[in-house]
Amino acid sequence: MVRQLFNWRSALALVAIAIVTGTIFYSNYLAKKIAADERRKVNVWVQSLKTRSNTSDQSAMELTNIITSENNEIPIIATDEKDNPLGPNDVANLDSVKIRSDTNYLRNKIEEFRNQHEPITVEISKDPHYVNKYYYGDSQLLQEVRYYPIIQLVIVALFILITLITVSTRNKSTQNQVWAGMAKETAHQLGTPLSSLQGWVEMLKEDPASEKIATEMAKDVDRLKLVSDRFGKIGSTPQLEEKNIIELIENMVAYIKRRAPEKVSFSINSFNEHEIIAMVNAPLFDWVIENLLKNALDAMEGKGSIDITVKNETATIVIEVTDTGKGISKQNIPNVFKPGFTTKKRGWGLGLSLSKRIIEQYHKGELFIKHSEVGKGTTFKIVLKK
Incomplete structure (x- = not known):
């Protein structure tokens, strides 16, 4: 039974390792693919802004407006070359209330985005040399993909834990039933010889020469009856x-x-x-x-x-x-x-x-x-x- 439980644990552990390993590799693959696609989208968004600021063509401006409006997931902050935010209008998909109420909100977000991705730099003028930097963070989809292996690991761990508890409880229940059955059978088997011994003790008591021996034997018989009674009560x-x-x-x-x-x-x-x-x-x-x-x-x-x-x-x-x-x-x-x-x-x-x-x-x-x-x-x- 112990070996069977060990095999169960080993099999479950191997299945869990296989599931989690496969999930991690595939999630990383998806995350890299989504991250590359999001960087491409941010780059298109930045270029459309640059085009809109440098053109007076109405059709081109409408096209760039469509491109910039399509980004409703990736958070972006535009800064100058010294990482100073350009302003509330050069921000995408961030909390507008916090931008107005918290002066450090954008700077904290810039630091957070810097740790996630390299900024996209756009040259504004060559003489003097000015550039704008565009910092961006992970979209909600990318965050969910990256956290998915952890969530699945927790689910698999809970599944294994519940399974082990169920198997262990079942084995303990079986063991308890076996012990209770053995105890009751022992009490039953003791019953017949005890009855016989009681009869012999009563016969010995009738002989004055054996009365002392019979009294001591009666104590031991009573003791055996007590032991039998104890075994009979196990499981009840x-x-x-x-x-x-x-x-x-x-x-x-x-x-x-x-x-x-x-x-x-x-x-x-x-x-x-x-x-x-x-x-x-x-x-x-x-x-x-x-x-x-x-x-x-x-x-x-x-x-x-x-x-x-x-x-x-x-x-x-x-x-x-x-x-x-x-x-x-x-x-x-x-x-x-x-x-x-x-x-x-x-x-x-x-x-x-x-x-x-x-x-x-x-x-x-x-x-x-x-x-x-x-x-x-x-x-x-x-x-x-x-």
Whole structure:
């Protein structure tokens, strides 16, 4: 699936490059052609003005008037040899209001046109030597042709982005369906042996000599039932109920503590509160706390401390799990909650990913790394809305 997505991206990138490259070359070709044609038109316009000023023939003057009036696109400014504008009447296709109200408007336009094209020079007299310069800018058509590749590049980029988002969303949806299906099938497969184990436990309880063993086995069977129940809830909308968060955390800490090394200490600080009610799904919330505690144990490698704080704030309940383990490097922090990421030799790297999904999707809360320092430890933070 990853290779397929990569091939999609590669193909789209090649298509985009081909389209944009072809567009740029063709647009440049058109722009040069239009620019050459516009310079020819400006030259004809200038020559017609020169002819009109040097002739008294009525027919010639009418012809030059037609030629000059046909230019309604290319902006032109006539100047003397020192680049001083000749006047409002020697200007074409510029804002007449700005010409009258802004004394610097024509000079700014001359500077702009100078950067676009070489002016056309016309000799007025030889002795003394006078010339007029005609500065001109790009027409609206030429500007649109030059900007067209940029516009098309934006359109192609948006198309590729939308396509990639669609493909990625579809793949994630497929992955979610696969994971949910596997989880439900796992829960279903666990059901039959669990029922059988419960029967054997009840038979052992009838034997006084095996009563103690049966009691411990019953705890493990109940634990397996809880795991099966968790897997069965993946992919379904869980029912949230009012639960005492402190009690849930204390029960999970007690469970983990019995299975933790003796050199690992646990502490819970609820700031003298014994009951903090939140809307949660108890089995799934327990799973999150269990994953965080197990993750902390793995990070400490047999010794250290795990401190849990629970704060009852105005609009939220904040839970922090802090360990004194090996910490997480900065480059790995963005990957911690990604499915499949793990630094351990064993495990699938799904615990933290599932935990984040449970808190954020099912409980509409937040789960993130508040702080981590290599060699000193990590703090995970859960924020639940009241």
